[in-house]
Amino acid sequence: MFEYIFFLSVYLFSIGIYGLITSRNMIRALMCLELMLNSVNLNFIIFSNIFDDRQLKGDIFSIFVIAIAAAEAAIGLAIVSSIHHNKKSVNINQFNLLNN
Template identity: 65%
Template sequence: MLEHILELSASLFRIGIFGSVTSRNMVRALICLELTFNAVNINLVTFSNFFDDSRMKGEIFSIFVLAIAAAEATIGLAIVPAIYRNRKSIRIDQFNLLKW
């Protein structure tokens, strides 16, 4: 059972990293980043349940990771409309706002 869950988590992590690296759309990159965070959460809960049944350290830590991911998504999705208003595009490869 542990191997199947870890394979699922590794697959989600690979898809998330691949999507983050190759996507040109900022919203898609944020979604792939959230997919990566969820793969990490699956690992945390799985290892917590597998190694220590009496404590809930993995579940509590995954709640903190979800809270941080939600804050990151909120900030990222707030930045997207602001950039779209200025540049009329949300393609990542067209951003040069931080260049001198």
């Protein structure tokens, strides 16, 4: 059972990496980053259940990662909203914030 869940996590992480590299939309890039963080959380829980059965270190650490991911999503969407308000686009290639 461990191998199947591990390969699922690797597959989700690789989809996230591919989407992050090829994405031109900032919202899609944030979603791919969240997918990568969720696959890492899945690995934390798998390895916690296998190697440290009685203690919940991996589960607790994954809860911290979820909280950090929620804060990252809120701040990221606020930044995307601000950029869209100023530039009228969320395409990564269309704007450079250093040139005003």
